[in-house]
Amino acid sequence: MTRIETDKPYVFITIDDGAVQHPKARELMIEAGVWPSVFLNTKYAEGHKDYFKQLPVTVHSHTSNHPNLLGKGFEFQKNEICGNADFLAGDYGKRPTLFRPPFGNYDATTRQAAASCGFKALVNWTAAVNDGRVQFQQGDKLVRGDIVLMHFRTTFVEDFTAFLNRAKQDGLTPVPLEDFLA
Numbered sequence: 649m650t651r652i653e654t655d656k657p658y659v660f661i662t663i664d665d666g667a668v669q670h671p672k673a674r675e676l677m678i679e680a681g682v683w684p685s686v687f688l689n690t691k692y693a694e695g696h697k698d699y700f701k702q703l704p705v706t707v708h709s710h711t712s713n714h715p716n717l718l719g720k721g722f723e724f725q726k727n728e729i730c731g732n733a734d735f736l737a738g739d740y741g742k743r744p745t746l747f748r749p750p751f752g753n754y755d756a757t758t759r760q761a762a763a764s765c766g767f768k769a770l771v772n773w774t775a776a777v778n779d780g781r782v783q784f785q786q787g788d789k790l791v792r793g794d795i796v797l798m799h800f801r802t803t804f805v806e807d808f809t810a811f812l813n814r815a816k817q818d819g820l821t822p823v824p825l826e827d828f829l830a
Contacts, residue, residue, distance in 0.1 A: 650772045650785075651793040652828045659790050659820040660685065660828075661811055662773065663798045664710055664748065666692035669699040670804035677704050680812055684798075685825040687748040687771070689714045690735045692800070697739045706826045708746040709733045709767070717761075718753040725761035733765050746771050746829055769829050773797035780806030782814040790818040795825065 652660060666688045677684065686700070687710035693700060700707065711717070711728040712735065729747060737743040747767040749758055754770060762770055775784050776797040782790070790796070798807050815822055 649769060649795075650774045651795055652825070654793045654828070657792050657820050658823045659792065659815050659818075660795045660825040661798060661808075661815075661822050662687060662748070662771065662795060662825060663705075663800055665689050665714065666696065666700065666800050668800045668802055668804065669696055670800065670802070672805050673800070673808070674703050676805065676808050680808075680822075682812065682822045683824045684822075685746065686800075687746070688732075688736060689750075690732050693739070694735070701740065706824060707736055707740045707742075707744060708748065708771075708826075709736055709744040709765075710748050711750055714750045716751055716753050717749050717758045718755055720757070722757050722761055725758055726764055729758075729761050729767075730765040733767075745769070746826065748772065771795060771825070771829075777807040777811050779803055780810045782810055790814055790820055792820060794820075 661684045663684045663686045683704045686705045687708045689710050690712040709732045712732045745768045747762045748771045752772045774794040
């Protein structure tokens with residue numbers, strides 16, 4: 649899914665990977681009252697449990713090593729997907745229910761592997777924030793139900809601020825994705 653059907657003016661911010669643990673992330677989220685959904689990789693999150701646990705977020709799954717899953721065999725995909733879910737359950741005390749395939753790439757085997765790991769939904773996006781700019785896949789504004797992709801990067805402050813400004817400009821309120829999918 650790339651968007652959530654809603655009649656409310658809601659937009660959803662999601663943040664991937666966990667490569668850069670920006671020191672201002674928690675402060676920005678709390679100041680804005682915005683609770684993102686994060687999709688972490690084992691390779692980036694491992695050893696950084698304290699950082700991610702202090703953020704006002706819900707943790708979801710994004711594979712162990714961030715490979716392109718498209719065209720890979722079932723066992724490979726299942727190991728990447730379930731292995732990451734097992735790691736996150738161990739570190740965060742709760743098994744994730746939402747899964748995002750790296751690069752947004754997936755096939756029928758990915759869906760089968762994710763289902764076998766217990767995921768309720770495969771989540772993609774309709775807009776992305778990079779280098780302080782919101783980029784749209786269609787149109788020139790955010791619309792209700794859009795799922796927006798961001799990453800834990802050195803540009804976290806610029807990216808998060810750009811998202812907040814765009815959501816406000818487009819008359820939308822950021823709400824947690826899992827409130828609609830959990």
